[in-house]
Structure formats: structure tokens, C-alpha cells
Amino acid sequence: MQVTETLNEGLKRSYKMTLSAKDLDAKVMDKLKEAQPDVEMKGFRKGKVPLALLKKQFGDRVLGEAMQETVDDAMKAHFEEKKERPAFEPDVKMTNKDWKEGDDVEVEMSYEALPPIPEIDLKTIKLERLVVKADDAAVDEALANLAESAQDFKDRKAGVKSKDGDQVVIDFVGKVDGEAFEGGSAEDYPLVLGSNSFIPGFEEQLVGVKAEEEKAVTVTFPEEYQAEHLAGKEAVFDCTIKAVRKPVAAKIDDELAQKYGAEDLAGLKAQISERLEAEYAGASRAILKRNLLDVLDEKISFDLPPTMVETEAKQIAHQLWHEDNPEVQGHDHPEVEVTDEHTKLAGRRVRLGLVLAELGQKANVEVTDAEMTQAVMNQARQYPGHEREFFEYVQKNPQMRQQMRAPIFEDKVIDFVVELAEVSEKEISKDDLEKAIEAMNDE
Structure with missing residues (x-):
């Protein structure tokens, strides 16, 4: 197949692909020859039906298959040769709409290429991990809340x-x-x-x-x-x-501790301390992740596929509109306007998504079946009594599986990067951690 470039502008690509009638006919005959040994037809022994008759009987169907296979093979060879990946499924269409058998086939293929991601030395990244200890005051406050809830x-x-x-x-x-x-x-x-x-x-x-x-x-x-x-x-x-x-309020004593599964009050305090420090660690990780993404966004710059940014900006605008209008449950509402702010945020998300995907691919980061199963189980608990239906829905819905896989993959890539980065620790109070979380959420 002859391939001619017709557009190369930024990340936009377009090619004219011409499949000659001669090559197409040869492809059809090859497919008929391949099938001939297994074909039975009245008046002929199995495998002895003439090719001319097979072509007359099955030619139209085989012709369509041959055209599709040839275009698919040409696209695959093109991406391998160019070392490119399309951002979305390429738009492929025949341009000679008045085509008839015996004519060359002319196809136009258009797509936006994923950009090459610049290399970054992860060891040059410097991060700070906030550390918060569960002090006696925090444990006592949590105990008082437990006592009040057990009133x-x-x-x-x-x-x-x-x-x-x-x-x-x-x-x-x-x-x-x-x-x-x-x-x-x-x-x-x-x-x-x-x-x-x-x-x-x-x-x-x-x-x-x-x-x-x-x-x-x-x-x-x-x-x-x-x-x-x-x-x-x-x-x-x-x-x-x-x-x-x-x-x-219930008395803060061993009896209260036993209500919450601890042997005594000291054991309950230890459990509370562990839980609080796990909560603090989760908040600290969220801040560390945001800071890491900020660093990557600042250090790495490259052109973005326009359609990816546009699609993401529309999704952001739509999501924020529903957050501002929680009473509207469906999508029967006026079209949401995409602002420059939406587009800017979309650009950041697309850029960081491509960077993390590249880092994860190079590091062979994978989401295991066990991790996916655990994620499905966790989400299924939100639908008590319908867990089985949720499992079946996820199994039959590739898009849903991808949505659940994406955050797991992202977190594993973040862990990989943090492992290589230079990370210092800073011990702060619970109040300072809460202020840091509020500041992050206000950005």
C-alpha cells in the first residue's frame, strides 16, 4: 500500500493511503486459496471448487475482509515505522466514495500523535514528607468522641x-x-x-x-x-x-474499651493512636503527591494533543457545574461553557497523566489481579445486597475496569517516583497538617 503524508502540523497527522486494485485482487485470491481446501459445494468434491467459482460466490465478502485487513496492516506498519502512538483511535475513511470493483482504494487516515515525553532524572526531585505523631491530647479528644457516641x-x-x-x-x-x-x-x-x-x-x-x-x-x-x-x-x-x-457520655474506662473490641483502656488508646497516625499519614501522602505532581508539571514541558485537552476541559467544566448545582441529577441542562481556567487545568491533567503513564511503562508498573479484585470489593460494599450484580457489571464493562484501574496505577507510579526521589521528613502538629490540607484544597 502506498502511503503519502498530507498533514504534519504539531501533533496532527494525516495520510493518504492507496491500495491498488491489483494488490487487492491478489489479497482476495490469497484468502480464497487459503479457504479452498475446506469448502464444499454441490457438484464438487471438498477442496476442489474452482477459485473462479469461489470468487463469484464469496468474492464480495472476502473483498471487504481483504480491504479491512490491508488497511489495518498498513496502519500498524505505519505506527511502527514512525514510532508514534495515536492519542485516540485514528479517523479512517474512504475518499473515493464512487469506488467500484477494479478501482484502486483510496483511504484517508487522520489522528493526533501522542507527544514524546522528555526524560527526567527522578533522583534530582526533592520532596518533603510531613510527619505527625498522635499526642496524648489527640488521643484523649478521640476517646471523648467515642464516649459521646457510646452515650x-x-x-x-x-x-x-x-x-x-x-x-x-x-x-x-x-x-x-x-x-x-x-x-x-x-x-x-x-x-x-x-x-x-x-x-x-x-x-x-x-x-x-x-x-x-x-x-x-x-x-x-x-x-x-x-x-x-x-x-x-x-x-x-x-x-x-x-x-x-x-x-x-459513657465513662472512659475498661468497659468502654471492651465495647470497641479492646482488652482494656490502654489497648483502646493504642488502637486510637495507630488509627490517628494512619489518618495523618494518609493526609501527609496526599500533600506529598500534590507537591510531586507540581514538581513534575514544572520540570516537564511538551506539546499536548489538542483533542485530549479539549475533551478533558469539557469533563472538568461538566463536573464542576454539577458540584455547583447538586440538585440537578441528570444531564438535561444547558451546555456548560468551557473557560480558560478549565482548559488550563485540563492541560495540567493531560500532561501529568502522560508523564505518569510513561514513567509507569518504563518501570514496568502493573496493576495485579489481586489489586483489582480488592478495589472492586471495596466499591461493591457501597451497594449492600447487590454486590454480585456490581461484580458482574464490572466484569462486562471494560471502561469501568479502566476507571478503577487508573487510580491504582497512578498511586503505584507515585510510590515508584517517591522511592527514587530525595525525600526529607518534617515533624509538625496536627493543626499544621490540617492547615496544609486546607491550603492544598483551596488551590
Whole structure:
């Protein structure tokens, strides 16, 4: 096949590819000869059907296959010769639309080439890792939060009114149109006011009640209530307040520790310290990663495929628009305008993505099956009761697998680069770490 360059501008490429009718016919005959031994046809023994007859019978189909294979082979040979990779699937189309058998085939191939990535000596990169220790104050604060979450309730003094956050113990009977309905009654029910565990408006009406008081609570069931016979209807709940209790934090002792799976308080403190330092290390790594990406972005410069940047900018603009308009769930909204800021951020993302991909490829970084399985399992937990369906969806969806693989690959490449870079450590306080995270997120 004859290949002629028609465009070479930046990373944009275009070629005219001509397949002569003679070469195409030879390709067709070769394919027919290859299939001939296995062909059976009435009036001929197996393998003895004349090529002319095979061509008449199957020529059109084989012709299409031959054209496709020839173009594919020519494209493969072209990229190997040029040592180029297309940023997207090349746009390939026939230019002689009035083509008929016996004519040469003329094809135009256009694409944007991935740019060559400049070399960088990773050992010249200097980074700083922030280190935070879990001090006694942080552990005590976490213990206090645990004690509060494990709170108990203690009876208020007689005659004291309930407050938001209190627990009221009630008997109640719910009625619609004066008739009690199934599932609308209970005795000695402990209800925490403000927990939003009952119908909207129910708990608010029990704020200010006292023990041994009777209270009629009037509410309207939501229109989308699961019990259709109650949906949208007004109900009255006759409540008897049997106790009003205030929340009290659990004691910080061995008993509290055992509730959280530790042998004693010392063991719980050790667990909390480990958890806190793991959280600090995660935040510190996020800052280290951002700083590394900043260094790579500053050190490495090259032309970017315009379509990649444009596509990424549109995605960024669309994502940020939905973050600013969370009430819009679908994509039935006006077209989102792409700004210079979106394009600038897209350029950074594309550049760093290409750099990390190149570094990972040269370092033979791979995402293992075990790592992918773990990632799928972690995400499947977000869909309790539907884990199997999620697994099957991922297996059948290559794009989804790629989306899940990409961050794992990126993190492994980051670890590889950090391993080679010159990294110093700086011990700071938890407050300073939080400020560093806020500063990073504000950029």
C-alpha cells in the first residue's frame, strides 16, 4: 500500500493511503486459496471448487475482509515505522466514495500523535514528607468522641421538660380517621429527639414534654411513604410520656474499651493512636503527591494533543457545574461553557497523566489481579445486597475496569517516583497538617 503524508502540523497527522486494485485482487485470491481446501459445494468434491467459482460466490465478502485487513496492516506498519502512538483511535475513511470493483482504494487516515515525553532524572526531585505523631491530647479528644457516641441516658428530675437530644420513653397509638392502623402502636419505645427516625414533624412535637404527660402528635405521612394506604394521609398519635432522659457520655474506662473490641483502656488508646497516625499519614501522602505532581508539571514541558485537552476541559467544566448545582441529577441542562481556567487545568491533567503513564511503562508498573479484585470489593460494599450484580457489571464493562484501574496505577507510579526521589521528613502538629490540607484544597 502506498502511503503519502498530507498533514504534519504539531501533533496532527494525516495520510493518504492507496491500495491498488491489483494488490487487492491478489489479497482476495490469497484468502480464497487459503479457504479452498475446506469448502464444499454441490457438484464438487471438498477442496476442489474452482477459485473462479469461489470468487463469484464469496468474492464480495472476502473483498471487504481483504480491504479491512490491508488497511489495518498498513496502519500498524505505519505506527511502527514512525514510532508514534495515536492519542485516540485514528479517523479512517474512504475518499473515493464512487469506488467500484477494479478501482484502486483510496483511504484517508487522520489522528493526533501522542507527544514524546522528555526524560527526567527522578533522583534530582526533592520532596518533603510531613510527619505527625498522635499526642496524648489527640488521643484523649478521640476517646471523648467515642464516649459521646457510646452515650447512655439518665432520667431527668421529675417535672423537667424534654430537650432536643433527649430520649423519651413513650407508649403510642397511631390513628387515621379515628381508626388505629396496623404497625402504628408501641409500648416503652425509646425515642431520641432529633434522631429523625420517625415521620417528619413527630419528634419536634415531643420537645418540651414531661414524664407522665399525655400528648397528641399530629403528622402527615409523606406522599412517597412505603405503605401506600398511609401515604399522604394525616395521622394522630396519642402518646404517653413514661420517662424523659438526658444524654450522658459513657465513662472512659475498661468497659468502654471492651465495647470497641479492646482488652482494656490502654489497648483502646493504642488502637486510637495507630488509627490517628494512619489518618495523618494518609493526609501527609496526599500533600506529598500534590507537591510531586507540581514538581513534575514544572520540570516537564511538551506539546499536548489538542483533542485530549479539549475533551478533558469539557469533563472538568461538566463536573464542576454539577458540584455547583447538586440538585440537578441528570444531564438535561444547558451546555456548560468551557473557560480558560478549565482548559488550563485540563492541560495540567493531560500532561501529568502522560508523564505518569510513561514513567509507569518504563518501570514496568502493573496493576495485579489481586489489586483489582480488592478495589472492586471495596466499591461493591457501597451497594449492600447487590454486590454480585456490581461484580458482574464490572466484569462486562471494560471502561469501568479502566476507571478503577487508573487510580491504582497512578498511586503505584507515585510510590515508584517517591522511592527514587530525595525525600526529607518534617515533624509538625496536627493543626499544621490540617492547615496544609486546607491550603492544598483551596488551590
